[in-house]
Amino acid sequence: MTDVTMQDGCARKCWITAAVFGLIVALFALGGGKGFFAAIVLALITAGLLGSLFTWLSCAAVPQLSERSPMSSLAPAVEGEVPTMPDTVTAEPATLMTSQEVPPVEDLPEPAPAAAAAPEPAPAPKEEIPAKPETVAPAATEEEEAQPEALASPRGGEADNLKEIKGVGPKLESLLHELGIYHFDQIAGWSASEVAWMDQNLKGFRGRVSRDDWIGQAKTLAAGGETEFSKRVEEGDVY
Incomplete structure (x- = not known):
């Protein structure tokens, strides 16, 4: 029997069980004074919910773990055998220097002469502030007020x-x-x-x-x- 056939049989049993529970709910509804239409609706709702729940709990496919590769397939390391490192290739100094040869000192370009320093601008002449003329107090004139000569008595x-x-x-x-x-x-x-x-x-x-x-x-x-x-x-x- 295949897995599909087993799942179909499980689902059928779950829905039959759910229908029985729905029928019981309808009978209780009719006995409780509910109408026929209301009893049918409650029975369908109960059967639908319980059928889905039973199917999900009992008939869901359980994922299987993949088979692990046997340890025997792995090549065991030989005890006491130390892996050998590849021989280090020593490059000759002469070979390494061929790619980057240092040019002789005579072939180096001469540094460019430094630009002549620009002459500093001459300071702007300071504006001379004309000196304020000294205020000379005017000399006293005869027209200035003067008290007339007085007599002590007539x-x-x-x-x-x-x-x-x-x-x-x-x-x-x-x-x-x-x-x-x-x-x-x-x-x-x-x-x-x-x-x-x-x-x-x-x-x-x-x-x-x-x-x-x-x-x-x-x-x-x-x-x-x-x-x-x-x-x-x-x-x-x-x-």
């Missing part, structure tokens, strides 16, 4: 009525007295720098000296003359 103990100068009221007259100015000729002799100083230092009355022409009025009054404003002051029309 000459002869009596001061001129500075209110006769248009623009000089009682308050400004008191301020002029504090600065040592008591007479017309003092004001008439002021230079431009002294006028500038007075214009800047009369608190509350800056610029009054130039604006009201104190110099011109003071010169007239210092010479004994009168102005329209001084007449009004003497008549009591002002202040």
Whole structure:
């Protein structure tokens, strides 16, 4: 009997057994109140699963190991026999040198002369930074502000009525007295720098000296003359 015939018989037995189990499941299903169609489906499923399982477990072909080659086929080594190594061929030095002959020193090429070193570039001339001209402080001129010469007290103990100068009221007259100015000729002799100083230092009355022409009025009054404003002051029309 061949292996194929044995496998067919095994598979047939497995499926018959599975069918019996399926029939038993169908009977239990009918007894349990299941319908006929449901019992048939359960029987087929049970028979199919169990048939496949039994066939795989019982009828699968078992692979056979290949026969090992007998040890007798191998040629045994003769005891005590030592394998001989091939004789080493010694090459003559002359034969080995024929393939790679060293050329004589005279035949070697001369080394190429080294390239002449490039001259270093000349350093760029440094830009000269022009020196800044020294700042010379301007010399003092006569036009600079200068405080007019002051008197400690009026000459002869009596001061001129500075209110006769248009623009000089009682308050400004008191301020002029504090600065040592008591007479017309003092004001008439002021230079431009002294006028500038007075214009800047009369608190509350800056610029009054130039604006009201104190110099011109003071010169007239210092010479004994009168102005329209001084007449009004003497008549009591002002202040």
